[in-house]
Amino acid sequence: MPREDVNDMGTVVGVSDDTLDAVPFASFYGAEHRHVVRIVYALCGSWTTAEDVTQEAFLKALRRWPQLQQMDRPDAWVRRVACNLATSRFRRRSIEARALLRWRARQEVPEPQPLPSDLERFWQRVRQLPDRQAQAVALFYADDLTVGEVAQVMGCAEGTVKAHLHAARERLRGMYNRQEEES
């Protein structure tokens, strides 16, 4: 799985939080944040919500950090939590409501440029897929994971991931075909 630089390590070392886990968690957070945001955005279509769902996922990771550290792939765990949060409509709505409040109070963070319309439409259609298919597409295409890595995150066999991706592509093709016929 791709690992980027940890851009706030220097600051984090001096953090007053007195747990021994402070540095490893900060490092983990720094490295994984962007991956999780990508996946969640692909699944929910709003950067504000994506940021908040990501925070929520890392909050859960922070609380379980001693156990997560023992895991081979804590990154897969946090991605899975984020996927579940992003596709659970009930939980996402409450997060969205909080996100909106925070966003109003914190407008200095610039929103990224909007996606070109054809690509935005693509993700809109992905969000109409069944949850597991949408998750597979988001992990594979938006986070650029391999099929094996997607399988780890989703907790299923590689063959299942391939099946989800195949089914998702077929459905998407069907959607595009229908749109062409209608126009």
Place this chain on the structure above:
Amino acid sequence: MTPTPIDRLARRAGEAVRDRADHLDGHRPHVDGLRRRDRTRRALTAGAAVTVVVLVALVVLVQARPGSRPAIGDGTSPPPSEPRASEEPTEHGTPKPITDRVRIADGIFEGSDQPWVLHAWLTEPDVVCIQLRGTGCSTLATEDDPLGAVGTGMTRGLENQGCVYGGIDEQVATVEVDFLDGETVTLPSLDGQELPTDFYAYCWDGSRQPTSLRALDEQGRVLESADRP
């Protein structure tokens, strides 16, 4: 394997999302913010838990106050359901004259300083509860006291609990209630007087849902009827 058009579109879409997520990553909240959020969340959760505990404790305390609910006898009498709010006497309002509610006739209760007799006609009762708010109430009866004469499955009363229960299997029952002084309340004497606190009676059918209570005068005329669905 040649990528299909959908596959190519998906790859472009994925790349666009990654670009923008990387841009957003430069502004990601500091990990300290996450910890603050965690602490706030924990504090709120703990605060909510404490609030719930305090509320539960208050409810328990209020319910445990003497006179705040009917006491249950020794277990042989079924516990009545709480009267509904609309049926409850107003503890802080002006007490109604007791004769407006039930007939208190002359009566003899041997061994009592303050004999009172309640004539109550109960339509389908098997239990009657007579409750005094804010007063003490003597132990009403034992198996061999006068109340035992009015029905079967007799009563138990608890001192200073302000309520008694009587089992009755006849349609016309005379329930003799011995109102003795509570610790702080002096009851007026005899017939036709107002009690210093509200007085009311309920009866329950076998399912312990309130049914009806009628108070009669000595000629059998209905003084008060309280039918409940």
